Amino acid sequence: MMNTTTTTNPSTSKSPLKFFLLVFVLSLPFWVLGAVIQLQLLPNVPLSGLMIVAPVIAALICVYRENKAAGVQALLKRSFDFERVKFKLWYVPTILLMPCIMLTAYVVMRMAGVPFLNSQFSLITTGVLFAVLFSAALAEELGWAGYVTDPLQERFGALGAALLLGLVWAVWHFIPLWEAHRSVVFIAWWSLGTVTARVIITWLYNNTGRSVFVATLFHTMMNLTWQLFPVNGSYAYYDQLVAGLLTLAVAVVVVIVWGPRTLVRTRNAPG
Numbered sequence: 001m002m003n004t005t006t007t008t009n010p011s012t013s014k015s016p017l018k019f020f021l022l023v024f025v026l027s028l029p030f031w032v033l034g035a036v037i038q039l040q041l042l043p044n045v046p047l048s049g050l051m052i053v054a055p056v057i058a059a060l061i062c063v064y065r066e067n068k069a070a071g072v073q074a075l076l077k078r079s080f081d082f083e084r085v086k087f088k089l090w091y092v093p094t095i096l097l098m099p100c101i102m103l104t105a106y107v108v109m110r111m112a113g114v115p116f117l118n119s120q121f122s123l124i125t126t127g128v129l130f131a132v133l134f135s136a137a138l139a140e141e142l143g144w145a146g147y148v149t150d151p152l153q154e155r156f157g158a159l160g161a162a163l164l165l166g167l168v169w170a171v172w173h174f175i176p177l178w179e180a181h182r183s184v185v186f187i188a189w190w191s192l193g194t195v196t197a198r199v200i201i202t203w204l205y206n207n208t209g210r211s212v213f214v215a216t217l218f219h220t221m222m223n224l225t226w227q228l229f230p231v232n233g234s235y236a237y238y239d240q241l242v243a244g245l246l247t248l249a250v251a252v253v254v255v256i257v258w259g260p261r262t263l264v265r266t267r268n269a270p271g
Helices: 016-036 047-080 088-111 123-172 174-179 184-207 212-228 240-258
Strands: 040-042
Touching (some): 016 047, 016 123, 047 123, 047 174, 088 212, 123 212, 174 184, 184 240
């Protein structure tokens, strides 16, 4: 008797649109809270920044509906999926790429005559800040990388998925940026850096066995470097144009060298 059982890719059952809508709905209370209560979680991070929990909550709701407790457990296990990273050299760009971009931005701004103050962060403070920012980034990346990246890539290819997700990611931040009193120009250049950073994250994710941990680590380094950036002691003053264009340049190189369809050279393509 012929076996009519068919296998399907789990990603095909996922709805990125439903996930995105759920993320925005779950973020609404935090946006309202940030508008009502003028409190900063970190320098230049309003109370609405607590919306970082929305992507992981949305992802957990979605995977529970799709595969009950087993889906929830599988997603949470990806938080520290070190075993997926077969080539450990990928940790070099994961950890050092954003510091290099920001260091280059610092040099460019120094040459332009921007006034700088000495950073006041100690190693202990930096370590604590890293732990806090890693936890925040993990809450996001369990949703962005762990849940929605793969179904988007199946539909639009790696570059298309990265650009679409990067655009949603940027728009999702608009309310907190407005509540932090950012200008339209600031938000525009910040968005360029954010969208192109998602291309880099997708490149790292695909080349490390689709590791959520790697995506989280790079995301953490993004946030850590701008918190430590010594421009008048505040993220608010560093030039988003410079940082955005540098991040764009790196993303363009990645797309040219690794190819837009998968952002992975064929022999290392994710299965």
